[in-house]
Amino acid sequence: MRLPKFRYVEPESIKEVSTILLDEPGAKILAGGTDILPNMKHRVELPSVVVNIKKIPELNFIQQDNGAIRIGALTPLKKVYESPIIANNLSALSSAASSVGSYHHQTMGTIGGNICQQNRCKYFNQSQWWRSSRPTCFKAGGEICHVVNKKEICYSSYCGDVAPALLVLNARIILQSRDNSREIPLYMLFSGNGKAPLNLEEGEILTEIIIPGKAKDGFSTYLKSANRESIDFPIVGTAFWGSMKKKEYRVAFTAVDRKPLRGGSVEDFLKGKDLSEELIEEADQIASKEASPVKTSIYSPSYKRKMMGLLLRSAIQEAMGRGK
Amino acid sequence: MKKGIELKINGDNHEVLVSPNNTLLEVLRDKLGLMGTKQGCDLGACGACTVLINGEAYLSCIMLAMDAVGKEIITIEGLEEGGALHPLQTAFVEKGGLQCGFCTPGMILTAKTILDEEEHPTEDTIKKKMSGNLCRCTGYKKIIEAVMSVDEQTGEGA
Numbered sequence: 001m002r003l004p005k006f007r008y009v010e011p012e013s014i015k016e017v018s019t020i021l022l023d024e025p026g027a028k029i030l031a032g033g034t035d036i037l038p039n040m041k042h043r044v045e046l047p048s049v050v051v052n053i054k055k056i057p058e059l060n061f062i063q064q065d066n067g068a069i070r071i072g073a074l075t076p077l078k079k080v081y082e083s084p085i086i087a088n089n090l091s092a093l094s095s096a097a098s099s100v101g102s103y104h105h106q107t108m109g110t111i112g113g114n115i116c117q118q119n120r121c122k123y124f125n126q127s128q129w130w131r132s133s134r135p136t137c138f139k140a141g142g143e144i145c146h147v148v149n150k151k152e153i154c155y156s157s158y159c160g161d162v163a164p165a166l167l168v169l170n171a172r173i174i175l176q177s178r179d180n181s182r183e184i185p186l187y188m189l190f191s192g193n194g195k196a197p198l199n200l201e202e203g204e205i206l207t208e209i210i211i212p213g214k215a216k217d218g219f220s221t222y223l224k225s226a227n228r229e230s231i232d233f234p235i236v237g238t239a240f241w242g243s244m245k246k247k248e249y250r251v252a253f254t255a256v257d258r259k260p261l262r263g264g265s266v267e268d269f270l271k272g273k274d275l276s277e278e279l280i281e282e283a284d285q286i287a288s289k290e291a292s293p294v295k296t297s298i299y300s301p302s303y304k305r306k307m308m309g310l311l312l313r314s315a316i317q318e319a320m321g322r323g324k
Numbered sequence: 325m326k327k328g329i330e331l332k333i334n335g336d337n338h339e340v341l342v343s344p345n346n347t348l349l350e351v352l353r354d355k356l357g358l359m360g361t362k363q364g365c366d367l368g369a370c371g372a373c374t375v376l377i378n379g380e381a382y383l384s385c386i387m388l389a390m391d392a393v394g395k396e397i398i399t400i401e402g403l404e405e406g407g408a409l410h411p412l413q414t415a416f417v418e419k420g421g422l423q424c425g426f427c428t429p430g431m432i433l434t435a436k437t438i439l440d441e442e443e444h445p446t447e448d449t450i451k452k453k454m455s456g457n458l459c460r461c462t463g464y465k466k467i468i469e470a471v472m473s474v475d476e477q478t479g480e481g482a
Contacts, residue, residue, distance in 0.1 A: 001366045007325075008344035008390055030388070037347075037386040038367045050344065052391055078380075102456020103434070104371060107380040108387070230455035231369070 001041040001127075007049045014207060017053055018178035022203040024049045029205060031074060031113035034105045039118055043128040044140050059112075059207060062086065067213025073112025073206050077162070078103075080111050090211060092220035092239050096165035099224050102231040112206045115163050115173075115189070119156035119197045119258065120233060121147065121296040139195055147294050154194030155258065157296045159233040163190070163260040164252035165222045168241035169215040174208040177201065183210070190259035197259065218243035219319045223311045235299050238287075238311035242319050247272045251312060256291035256304055263290040266312065275320050283316060284309035329393050333358070334402030342389045349373045349384040352399060360400035360429045364458070371457030374430035375399050381437045400429035403436070411474050412436060421470035423461035431457045435471045444475055 011017045021027050026048030030036060039045040053059070059074035062083045069085060080086055081094040100106055100114060123131070123146045124139045136142025138154040147155045163186070171186045186209070191199045200206075220241040226232040237254040249270040251263035266286045273279055288309035293301045331338050333356070340355050349366075352358045352375070361384055364372030368386035375384045376398035403410035412432050415421065422428045431454065438445050438453050445453075450471050459467065 002350075003345035003347065003388075005343075005345055008388070010390075030391075033386050033388070033391070034368055034383075037388075041367060050388075052388070054391070102369075102371065103453040104374065104381050104383045104456045105368070108382055228455075230452060 003037065003040050004043060004046050006040075006047055008052065009049060010052045010055045012055050014056060014059075014176050014205065015178050017051055017056070017205055018176065018203040020049065020051050021205070022178060027051050029053055029116075032076070032105075032109035033113075034101065034109045035113060035117045039125070042126060042131075044124055044131075045118070053205070067216075069211045069213075071111055071209045071211070073115075073208060074110045075112075077106040077109050077111060077114060081106070089216040090165075090169060090220060092165040092168055092222045092241060093162070093211070096161045096222040096224075096237070096239065099222065099226075099230075099234075099237075100161050101233075111162060111209060114160055115166070115186075115209070116198060116206055117158075117160050119154075119194050120159045121154075121156035121194075122298060123147065123296075124156055147296055155294045155296060156194040156197075157255050157257060157293070158190065158197055158259045159255045160260065161222065161224060161234060161237055161254065164237055164239035164254040165220070166209065166211070167252040167260055167262055168220060168239040168250040169211050170250070171215075172210045172212070173206055174210070175200065175204045176207045177203040177205070180204075181207075187260075187262065192257070192259045194258045215241065218248075221315050221318050223315050223318075225307050225311060235297065236304050236307040236311060238308060238315055240312065240315035240319065242270075242275070242316075244275065244319070247274065251287065251290075251315075253287075253291060253308055255297075256293040256308060261291055263287055263312075266290060275316055280313050280316050284313045287312040327390070329390060331389070331392055331397060332395070333397045334399060340389075344388065344390060346389045347385055348375065348387045348389045348392045348397070351389040352384060358399050358401055362426055362429060364426070364430075369456075369458075370427075371430045371434065371454075372427055374433045374457065376433055376437065379437065379440060381434045398433070400433060403432070410436075412439070412471070415470040415474045416467070419466050419470035419473055421463065421467040423459075423463050427457055427459045427461075431459070431467055435474075438471070439475060445471075447472065 028047035030050050030052045059072040061072040063070045077097040081097040087094045123137050135144050218241050222239045224234045224237040234255040239252045241250040254260045288305040293304040352361050362372035364370035366385045368383045373385040377395050
């Protein structure tokens with residue numbers, strides 16, 4: 001499968017990248033390439049310019065800064081989960097990074113690229129030939145959704161593994177453009193619009209992820225159910241963070257909505273309580289109602305909802321020291 | 325627009341004229357005749373196109389050729405030394421770790437990165453790290469046995 005034609009540039013500074021993005025509305029960023037290049041081969045993404053940002057050396061790092069952990073957007077996923085700081089303190093992030101795709105995707109793929117990946121749908125992530133048998137969907141530039149019969153809404157799901165883990169760790173991100181730099185909580189990056197999943201202003205790129213030091217004070221994990229154990233996108237992914245001492249808990253889900261979701265109701269339910277078997281039963285029930293997945297993959301919405309509860313159940317059991 | 329680039333493959337520099345939309349796989353096979361690297365799914369899912377980029381396992385079908393400039397590229401052709409097969413290659417032959425042979429170059433290169441990083445990887449590590457290399461003849465057991473046998477002899481040849 002040939003890639004479509006494009007102009008290729010290798011800027012050496014963030015300012016230069018931003019200027020290109022501002023001048024060329026059709027430009028797209030290339031980091032690890034494991035998401036955008038298959039999409040380009042399928043002709044669902046057709047950038048006029050491909051901006052390879054890997055020549056910017058200062059975006060590949062993991063640092064401790066006053067207790068917080070700062071990760072450069074171009075840090076490969078493998079480096080993220082192999083880092084002792086992360087493996088020992090932030091197990092949700094290391095399990096999420098090591099569950100992405102296959103080992104090859106972890107060596108090539110970057111943490112920033114994983115966060116900013118395209119939403120997915122069984123009618124979108126297909127070859128041009130496959131898609132040609134029905135009208136083009138919203139996400140691919142057409143006028144119809146094959147999943148939900150509603151006008152002008154794209155229901156593609158966000159399927160990143162790393163984002164839910166970072167959400168329960170209360171991560172913040174830095175977005176830079178030619179003239180500006182801003183720090184926002186990660187959840188604000190996700191728009192919930194399937195067609196344009198990221199809230200980025202023109203010329204902005206994600207440069208850094210910051211995990212507050214307090215995230216290290218709790219237990220955290222990321223559990224994923226996938227078609228094959230290691231090489232697939234999640235059917236459902238659940239991240240959990242808990243501080244048994246403070247009785248505070250955070251839950252996030254992926255692959256169940258147009259953006260990664262925090263489980264607000266189940267968090268409220270767990271807050272201030274000691275984890276117990278009885279609590280798990282109820283948490284399972286509440287978690288399975290946190291999202292309304294639609295049939296964007298071959299798995300039914302009801303199966304996904306059940307998995308949300310079951311994965312949270314396993315995560316809490318792990319937290320109680322009774323799991324593995 | 326085509327551009328002349330220099331790629332360092334198996335220790336040798338190759339000058340080649342490429343378009344921005346050429347993948348490294350296309351350049352290796354179609355322009356340089358290095359047919360050892362296979363084109364499988366061509367979407368980064370099967371591992372047949374695995375090459376080593378600065379010692380790490382990369383999928384050459386989802387890597388731009390221009391992005392490989394300045395990096396050390398190793399393909400399956402680069403493993404033998406002075407006409408002698410690499411211990412992993414010998415192990416695959418002796419343990420029957422290949423049937424049709426299509427996945428073998430990718431399997432061997434991924435296995436090499438595992439053994440380069442860890443002298444005695446466990447079977448679980450091998451299975452996990454090689455899970456992105458698919459064998460449609462399904463001869464996984466013998467492939468894992470082959471990798472383990474090289475580990476047992478600490479790389480001194482099977």
